[in-house]
Amino acid sequence: MLAQTLRASVPYVLAAQGGVWSERSGVVNVALEGTMLVGGLVSVAVALTTGSLAAGIAAAALSGALVGLVHVCAVELGRVDGIVSGLAINLAAAGGTRVLLRAWYGSSSNSPSLAGGSSASTGLALLGRALVDPMTLVMLVVVIATPFVLQRTRLGLRVRGCGESPEVLRAAGVSVSRTRAIAVAVGCALAALGGAALALEQRQFQSGMSGGRGFIALAAVVLAGWRPGRATLACAAFAILDAVQVVLQGQARALEGLLQALPYLATLVALVVFVRRQTSGGAPAALGRAERTS
Amino acid sequence: MSRRRLWTAQLEADALAIVVGLAAAHLAFCVLVWLYGESPWAMSRELFVGTWGTPYGAGQVLFKATPLFFTGLAVHVALRAGLFNVGVEGQLAVASLAVGALGAHLPLHVHAVVAWPLLFAVAMGSGALWSLLPAVLRSRFGTHEVITTILMNRLAGVAVNVALGVGLAEAGSVRTPDVVLGAHLPRLSTLFPPLRGSAVSFAAPIAVATVIVVVVLLPRTRYGREAVLVAANPVACAAERIPVGRRLLESLVISGALAGLASLGTVLGYKGYYEQGLGAGAGVTGIAVAMLGRGRIVGMLVAALLFGMLAQGGLVLNAHVPMEVMEVLQAVVVLAVALGDGAVRRQVMEALRSVAVRAEARV
Numbered sequence: 001m002l003a004q005t006l007r008a009s010v011p012y013v014l015a016a017q018g019g020v021w022s023e024r025s026g027v028v029n030v031a032l033e034g035t036m037l038v039g040g041l042v043s044v045a046v047a048l049t050t051g052s053l054a055a056g057i058a059a060a061a062l063s064g065a066l067v068g069l070v071h072v073c074a075v076e077l078g079r080v081d082g083i084v085s086g087l088a089i090n091l092a093a094a095g096g097t098r099v100l101l102r103a104w105y106g107s108s109s110n111s112p113s114l115a116g117g118s119s120a121s122t123g124l125a126l127l128g129r130a131l132v133d134p135m136t137l138v139m140l141v142v143v144i145a146t147p148f149v150l151q152r153t154r155l156g157l158r159v160r161g162c163g164e165s166p167e168v169l170r171a172a173g174v175s176v177s178r179t180r181a182i183a184v185a186v187g188c189a190l191a192a193l194g195g196a197a198l199a200l201e202q203r204q205f206q207s208g209m210s211g212g213r214g215f216i217a218l219a220a221v222v223l224a225g226w227r228p229g230r231a232t233l234a235c236a237a238f239a240i241l242d243a244v245q246v247v248l249q250g251q252a253r254a255l256e257g258l259l260q261a262l263p264y265l266a267t268l269v270a271l272v273v274f275v276r277r278q279t280s281g282g283a284p285a286a287l288g289r290a291e292r293t294s
Numbered sequence: 295m296s297r298r299r300l301w302t303a304q305l306e307a308d309a310l311a312i313v314v315g316l317a318a319a320h321l322a323f324c325v326l327v328w329l330y331g332e333s334p335w336a337m338s339r340e341l342f343v344g345t346w347g348t349p350y351g352a353g354q355v356l357f358k359a360t361p362l363f364f365t366g367l368a369v370h371v372a373l374r375a376g377l378f379n380v381g382v383e384g385q386l387a388v389a390s391l392a393v394g395a396l397g398a399h400l401p402l403h404v405h406a407v408v409a410w411p412l413l414f415a416v417a418m419g420s421g422a423l424w425s426l427l428p429a430v431l432r433s434r435f436g437t438h439e440v441i442t443t444i445l446m447n448r449l450a451g452v453a454v455n456v457a458l459g460v461g462l463a464e465a466g467s468v469r470t471p472d473v474v475l476g477a478h479l480p481r482l483s484t485l486f487p488p489l490r491g492s493a494v495s496f497a498a499p500i501a502v503a504t505v506i507v508v509v510v511l512l513p514r515t516r517y518g519r520e521a522v523l524v525a526a527n528p529v530a531c532a533a534e535r536i537p538v539g540r541r542l543l544e545s546l547v548i549s550g551a552l553a554g555l556a557s558l559g560t561v562l563g564y565k566g567y568y569e570q571g572l573g574a575g576a577g578v579t580g581i582a583v584a585m586l587g588r589g590r591i592v593g594m595l596v597a598a599l600l601f602g603m604l605a606q607g608g609l610v611l612n613a614h615v616p617m618e619v620m621e622v623l624q625a626v627v628v629l630a631v632a633l634g635d636g637a638v639r640r641q642v643m644e645a646l647r648s649v650a651v652r653a654e655a656r657v
Contacts, residue, residue, distance in 0.1 A: 030440060074629065074632070074633065078632070078633045080629070080633055080635070081632065083378055083440055084585065084628065084632045085629065087380065087578075087581060087628070088625045088626075088628040088629040088632070089625070090625075091578060091621060091622075091624055091625035091628065092622050092625035092626070092629075095619070095620070095622040095625065096621075096622050098618040098621070099616060099618045099619055099621075099622060102616050102618065108616070212444070212448050215441065215444045215445065216445075219445070257452055257453075257456035257459070260452045260455070261456075264446075264448045264449045265449065267441075267445055268427070268431075268442065271431065271441065272435060272437070
């Protein structure tokens with residue numbers, strides 16, 4: 001059970017940290033879901049072609065950063081509403097991954113499987129497998145690094161400044177657009193890594209395999225008041241729900257529907273219960289406001 | 295005189311945006327087709343022939359566009375109040391299931407005059423019900439409706455699954471039993487014989503009429519006028535005693551109700567039952583329709599027809615260019631329109647500014 005939770009939490013946590021990076025800089029990012037898909041496909045595709053997992057992971061991060069750049073350009077330069085751009089990216093990713101799947105592997109639903117990896121599936125063996133998985137390591141690094149970078153480094157301060165009061169930063173001579181670009185690129189790279197974790201875990205890419213995790217990760221960010229540490233906790237809670245689903249699968253047919261609905265119901269309930277009334281729920285003050293060039 | 299000037303500027307800006315959107319769609323289509331090694335010219339021609347070239351094709355385009363008329367309208371209504379109803383997918387799924395299930399269990403010889411209003415009401419009610427929770431969460435607690443409606447979409451998938459499994463479906467399948475005869479919507483081919491063979495039903499003209507009626511009526515109601523004000527500046531509205539929360543709630547609920555009507559044409563007019571997954575994608579495309587249509591009647595109708603054409607065209611061109619390309623095309627169009635929106639907004643702001651300057655000069 002612990003092992004399942006750990007396995008399940010990696011994509012959520014990575015995507016949520018990505019969301020934190022992006023949204024703390026003031027750019028709304030509903031494109032986490034689509035970025036996860038892109039990262040998943042790229043990681044599997046590169047791993048299949050080069051035979052190297054590391055290359056796949058790196059490529060996934062790069063592709064995520066590219067998607068993030070598209071998003072931030074649309075929002076900052078093109079003045080597109082962050083939500084619209086995010087939705088468009090999700091659409092493009094969903095369709096695009098299927099198109100590429102078809103083009104590269106002839107099937108619009110699955111990619112070929114990656115060889116290798118242990119086949120442990122229960123108990124301690126599974127826990128061991130989850131712990132040595134490189135993506136788990138990545139997740140741990142990110143979870144520790146993100147709050148540190150955001151709170152204690154100059155870059156982090158700038159990112160947070162962009163989110164709270166971009167005017168102040170601009171007056172200080174810092175380029176708000178450039179900082180946001182970095183933040184969103186990092187954020188989407190993380191989300192793509194989350195997708196890569198998902199795909200590499202299954203040793204293949206399936207169309208639509210992110211299954212709403214990106215949105216739940218975003219909800220986790222909102223629930224956590226945009227704080228990375230709490231977002232991780234929220235993701236852990238969702239991962240537990242996922243793990244419960246997997247563990248109880250096949251037992252108690254009648255409950256199956258309820259189990260499937262559980263993550264979403266829980267998120268909704270949590271959104272109601274944990275909402276903070278002050279300043280729109282603790283969101284960065286400049287969230288959603290594009291840089292204004294006079 | 296100055297108000298006239300502003301109105302024309304807005305009209306011009308919207309018309310320009312719509313044309314740019316269409317052009318962007320075609321350009322993207324050509325690029326994608328070219329990437330597949332096919333000739334854009336040949337594919338474009340085949341696209342037109344397969345859709346508008348024959349009465350059957352035109353009927354199919356109308357059939358595919360019918361849900362989009364409704365979903366585009368639904369998204370538009372929410373957008374007026376500054377809300378993004380991304381939950382149209384879930385709302386239409388739940389409503390279609392309800393209609394399919396109820397339609398199958400009506401008395402066998404019920405007359406259409408009784409069945410249709412009932413089923414329409416059920417569709418609207420179910421859709422509104424599914425948007426109620428996000429609506430309340432947004433109006434009472436300020437919870438962002440994008441997240442809540444997306445969660446409701448996922449929940450809808452599970453709920454439909456469970457409902458079908460629990461007994462609404464025919465044994466061993468994932469569809470409801472056939473609806474009774476009186477509930478069927480007749481095909482348009484009964485009125486227009488050339489359309490024979492195509493799936494378009496009376497739902498299409500009903501959809502178009504709904505769009506016209508709603509868009510025309512909205513600014514004439516108190517709710518309609520205040521919703522736009524709420525979108526512009528909720529704080530000022532609150533100061534003016536405009537019920538912000540209530541307007542937000544009403545907007546999402548009405549949007550959900552309209553979304554619920556989306557699959558009526560497919561369930562009652564074509565298939566005669568509800569099947570799991572029917573109508574999927576209409577919600578997301580509805581967002582594209584609303585963005586491209588910019589709230590103008592003609593705009594939304596044209597946008598829905600465009601995407602209907604792309605849907606039908608996807609089938610026609612499937613041998614050369616896979617259907618998934620159409621999804622990517624949709625995304626490109628949405629982005630292109632949104633990018634154009636910035637330019638459009640600047641134009642309108644210019645007109646506003648010149649109007650204000652002139653007014654000041656007169657004083």
